[in-house]
Amino acid sequence: MGDIIDAAQELEYRLRTQSLACHRVRFAELVLENCVECGEPIPDARRKALSGALRCIDCQNELETGSRL
Ligand SMILES: [Zn+2]
Numbered sequence: 001m002g003d004i005i006d007a008a009q010e011l012e013y014r015l016r017t018q019s020l021a022c023h024r025v026r027f028a029e030l031v032l033e034n035c036v037e038c039g040e041p042i043p044d045a046r047r048k049a050l051s052g053a054l055r056c057i058d059c060q061n062e063l064e065t066g067s068r069l
Helices: 002-017 020-032 044-049 057-066
Strands: none
Touching: none
């Protein structure tokens, strides 16, 4: 079990010590993997179909129906 934590910490350390530009790209990737509203992971298929999808299907539906008059 300790190995998993060590590996995670090592990965985090590596991400932190990478160049700023690279870090920014990785940070963006991490952000885009999760819905900006509820934080649930956005399915790969959805992200690929809608490049730049920021919300999960539920939140997107809520946003679209909620914004209609
Ligand atoms: Zn969501």
